[in-house]
Amino acid sequence: MKPTSFPPLKNDQFLRAARGLPVQRVPIWLMRQAGRYLPEFRRLRQAYDFFTVCRTPELAAEVTLQPLERFDLDAAIIFSDILVVPQALGMEVQMRKGHGPHFPDPLRSPEDVARLKAGDVHEELSYVYEALTLTRHRLQGKVPLIGFSGAPWTLMVYMVEGGPSKTYARPRAWLYSHPEASHKLLNRLTEVIIPYLKRQIQAGAQALQLFDSWAGLLGPEAFQTFAWPYLQRIAREIKRDYPEVPLILFARGAHHALPLYRTSDYDVIGLDWTMDPRQSRQAIGPHKSLQGNLDPAVLYASPARIREEVQRMLEAFGPHRYIANLGHGMYPDHDPEHVRVLVDTMHQASETLLQTSSTTASS
Amino acid sequence: MKPTSFPPLKNDQFLRAARGLPVQRVPIWLMRQAGRYLPEFRRLRQAYDFFTVCRTPELAAEVTLQPLERFDLDAAIIFSDILVVPQALGMEVQMRKGHGPHFPDPLRSPEDVARLKAGDVHEELSYVYEALTLTRHRLQGKVPLIGFSGAPWTLMVYMVEGGPSKTYARPRAWLYSHPEASHKLLNRLTEVIIPYLKRQIQAGAQALQLFDSWAGLLGPEAFQTFAWPYLQRIAREIKRDYPEVPLILFARGAHHALPLYRTSDYDVIGLDWTMDPRQSRQAIGPHKSLQGNLDPAVLYASPARIREEVQRMLEAFGPHRYIANLGHGMYPDHDPEHVRVLVDTMHQASETLLQTSSTTASS
Numbered sequence A, B: 001m002k003p004t005s006f007p008p009l010k011n012d013q014f015l016r017a018a019r020g021l022p023v024q025r026v027p028i029w030l031m032r033q034a035g036r037y038l039p040e041f042r043r044l045r046q047a048y049d050f051f052t053v054c055r056t057p058e059l060a061a062e063v064t065l066q067p068l069e070r071f072d073l074d075a076a077i078i079f080s081d082i083l084v085v086p087q088a089l090g091m092e093v094q095m096r097k098g099h100g101p102h103f104p105d106p107l108r109s110p111e112d113v114a115r116l117k118a119g120d121v122h123e124e125l126s127y128v129y130e131a132l133t134l135t136r137h138r139l140q141g142k143v144p145l146i147g148f149s150g151a152p153w154t155l156m157v158y159m160v161e162g163g164p165s166k167t168y169a170r171p172r173a174w175l176y177s178h179p180e181a182s183h184k185l186l187n188r189l190t191e192v193i194i195p196y197l198k199r200q201i202q203a204g205a206q207a208l209q210l211f212d213s214w215a216g217l218l219g220p221e222a223f224q225t226f227a228w229p230y231l232q233r234i235a236r237e238i239k240r241d242y243p244e245v246p247l248i249l250f251a252r253g254a255h256h257a258l259p260l261y262r263t264s265d266y267d268v269i270g271l272d273w274t275m276d277p278r279q280s281r282q283a284i285g286p287h288k289s290l291q292g293n294l295d296p297a298v299l300y301a302s303p304a305r306i307r308e309e310v311q312r313m314l315e316a317f318g319p320h321r322y323i324a325n326l327g328h329g330m331y332p333d334h335d336p337e338h339v340r341v342l343v344d345t346m347h348q349a350s351e352t353l354l355q356t357s358s359t360t361a362s363s
Helices: A012-021 A039-047 A051-053 A057-070 A084-088 A109-114 A125-138 A154-162 A169-177 A179-201 A220-226 A227-243 A256-263 A277-284 A297-300 A302-315 A336-362 B013-018 B038-048 B050-055 B056-068 B084-089 B112-113 B126-139 B152-161 B169-177 B179-201 B220-226 B228-241 B256-262 B277-284 B296-300 B305-315 B334-362
Strands: A094-096 A099-104 A145-150 A206-210 A247-249 A269-272 A290-293 A322-326 B094-096 B100-102 B146-150 B209-210 B245-253 B269-270 B290-295 B322-326
Touching: A012 A206, A012 A290, A012 A322, A039 A051, A051 A057, A051 A084, A051 A125, A057 A125, A084 A154, A084 A179, A099 B269, A109 A179, A125 A145, A125 A179, A145 A154, A154 A169, A154 A179, A154 A206, A154 A227, A154 A336, A169 A179, A169 A220, A169 A269, A169 B296, A169 B305, A169 B322, A179 A206, A179 A220, A179 A227, A206 B050, A220 A256, A227 A247, A227 B179, A256 A277, A256 A297, A277 A290, A277 A302, A290 A297, A290 A302, A290 B038, A297 A336, A297 B169, A302 A322, A302 A336, A302 B169, A322 B220, B013 B084, B013 B209, B013 B290, B013 B322, B038 B050, B038 B056, B050 B056, B050 B084, B050 B126, B056 B334, B084 B152, B084 B179, B094 B296, B094 B305, B100 B245, B100 B269, B112 B179, B126 B146, B146 B179, B152 B169, B152 B179, B152 B228, B169 B220, B179 B209, B179 B220, B179 B228, B220 B228, B220 B256, B228 B245, B256 B277, B277 B290, B277 B305, B290 B296, B296 B334, B305 B322, B305 B334, B322 B334
Parallel strands: A145 A206, A206 A247, A247 A269, A269 A290, A290 A322, B146 B209, B209 B245, B245 B269, B269 B290, B290 B322
Antiparallel strands: A094 A099, B094 B100
């Protein structure tokens, strides 16, 4: 399939909210909306391992579309993993059941940075672009398709730590002990991420999200030194070529960073569930859209309780410049029926709210 | 030994800073200052398991004093564990090497709360009081002795989750699915913690720290509903009987909670390393002392780099109403010689700063 003559977009509510345009209802999508909580995903995963699904465009497209067939979601996000970038740089990554990713041979000393492949590594990632193009066609314009990448600091955390940890002390130790090697590594990642994201757009991605999942390991100074400059550079370079493609930043745990975002090139700021919606809006200002931030644990509660929490979240964010989402990803033991309650409640409640406010405004 | 005729206190810098009185130098102590990074601790642990050390006053006293013999620290903190409270309530806790605490039989449903022992459980905790009394005598007035407890929410997290987790979703799910059982459990813990802390004072503790290590799992509303009311009640009831004993609160990750602390009964607010010192001071106001917040990973860096970071931290907090500490506990692979650099640099730099500012003030 070619990345041309894509079917026209039917539901543009997500893109409108990302650009700050009026919407008819608050759009909603969910981080990890394609995943293990869906029985159809688990069935497919019995036959194929995790990275085989990522590397096989047919399978990646199928899995990406699964939640869209069940729920009235307003965006699709390509099924892939942030660790395909370290893989493309020559690192081995294993997915261990129940333990998450494991690097058998992580970066243990500054010299190890030289082990990473030099030059253009985008041949290695062509399966991501193919998956995006195929999925965009298969979507038939139903909703927009989101591409993504891990942020440089978060990829560095995995590459240096190598596996699950209680403290993730190793990558933080690098920042203080090997600041030059850290910047070298972060630079290399940034150099790969920028063309990786541009090619995702060329392949069909209609919006992009940067996942800085481990931003919360950093204090404000370390964030401003080792995370933010690279995040800014990525946004600036993408926007120079693709000013119309919305960019979303989800820097989980970086509660101190909101004022930095005001003047950044990101259009949408994702918030984790520890962030107060009203205070976040105040700190970020009126010119960005906000995305988030329901505690995923709310989905374990009864439908009635979920509705209450959704209503409360909608009131706190307001229906404008807002994209509903969780404050982190779906958990494997979530009940799909509770996802339906979340999605439908957000749509119904926001439609009512928007109708009421437009009636009030015109009366 | 009896909790009477304790030797007079020689170094009161920690207590003075906690009370907002002028100091000659910034006092410093370190969370987990007695622990596995010390070879003498590891030697003792070869002969005794973790909870045997906690339960044997002679051993607990020995371990508590170990870091004081090496470093010029300004406070001792009794060697114990926050999980002795769930143990006293009848729950089994195992300490698994490299994995942390494990509850073979955690609270899995609201009905399980009824399994907890009713009534006064303080016979079970007498070894803590004995360890405090013995240690206070052994300290010979060198520095003050800190007692502590886990906060109700943090104890609930361990009791409900039962072991290490990537998400700690179970205790959060309780808050939304079983709010009444959650409050019942948090109430029971609070009822135990208040007399537990009072008896620690009677036994010789000269200051108390509440560890709400898992506060960061909660959003602002959940924190204000399920953590803060219990923390307030604990502080109020301790202060009613012991207004002169400084109370420290370390609610790790509760970045949104600073304004709540302004009017609380806590004297000292502990900050994790994601908190900006100047902004924290502004949010908390001038009437509390601050404690923290060096990233423990800084201790992996060179002595020169450690000195730089300590100097920067001192300048950011200023020398008044400030107790230097880490932003979390020591890690097992820290180098004790780097701890010495941290402690001595903070003392020297703050003495210089205080002399300069008093000279400036009088000139």
